[in-house]
Ligand SMILES: *[C@@H]1O[C@H](CO)[C@@H](O)[C@H](O)[C@H]1NC(C)=O
């Protein structure tokens with residue numbers, strides 16, 4: 332009996348440990364770290380109308396009890412929604428649940444949604460209804476290809492960091508200034524579509540969940556990104572000659588629990604200039620058909636290490652399996 336108990340408790344500890352590993356690795360979506368003051372959730376109580384509301388909206392934005400419609404499926408609409416509370420978190424993850432849908436056939440719809448973390452809020456302009464020369468981070472969910480010469484499949488998701496010196500080039504879908512991106516079939520889906528933006532320790536990661544499998548797929552992952560604290564989260568959308576309903580269902584901001592060195596802690600994070608230290612200039616994207624910086628081929632060393640890890644994993648599994656099997660044998664012997 333003692334043996335069984337010991338075995339069960341070991342198994343339990345092992346299971347908890349595994350679960351922990353899995354949880355820590357995946358998105359830190361714990362409710363306790365959800366920051367309500369930076370989140371927009373159903374039924375959007377007081378949004379826009381109440382003076383205590385933490386979200387402002389402008390333009391064509393319509394707030395209902397089950398979605399926030401930035402633009403309806405009509406031509407030449409511009410709408411946005413902005414958090415009124417500046418964000419002072421150093422490490423965060425924003426989850427956006429959204430829906431882009433409309434009556435337009437393939438390639439006859441536009442223009443898309445942009446998610447912002449910027450110095451200025453409610454600053455209208457030509458980029459998905461926002462200012463083209465912004466300070467901070469933008470993630471574009473671009474549903475219409477403005478560039479006839481492009482070889483990309485749209486909708487296309489891309490990210491840009493700007494210190495106010497570069498203008499997003501709408502005619503080229505921002506290709507010359509983008510940090511990375513991916514294609515994603517987000518339009519007219521039956522199920523909900525999600526985007527996650529994580530910024531932690533200088534690393535920017537964008538993930539999408541659009542296949543209704545409840546799992547994140549990596550879209551952008553780059554290091555060397557510097558963003559200050561004290562900026563505002565927002566979302567905006569625009570339609571032109573072509574249109575779509577651009578709906579935000581929720582924006583949930585999670586604080587990530589990350590240790591920083593004392594030196595980092597003592598910095599004034601509000602004074603950081605948005606920047607990216609890239610190995611090559613974003614302009615090189617033009618020659619790179621995928622516009623992707625991550626695509627380094629597996630070198631011999633990496634393959635060797637991967638194989639070694641796999642081998643070690645198999646050995647560990649075999650040993651654990653053998654021990655468990657033996658324990659069971661002993662137990663069986665005792666019972667008979
Ligand atoms: C802004 O970025 C550009 C390059 O993108 C750089 O040349 C310039 O020095 C930066 N300005 C500031 C104030 O950091």
Ligand SMILES: [Ca+2]
Pocket residue numbers: 442473474475476477501504
């Ligand atoms: Ca576009």
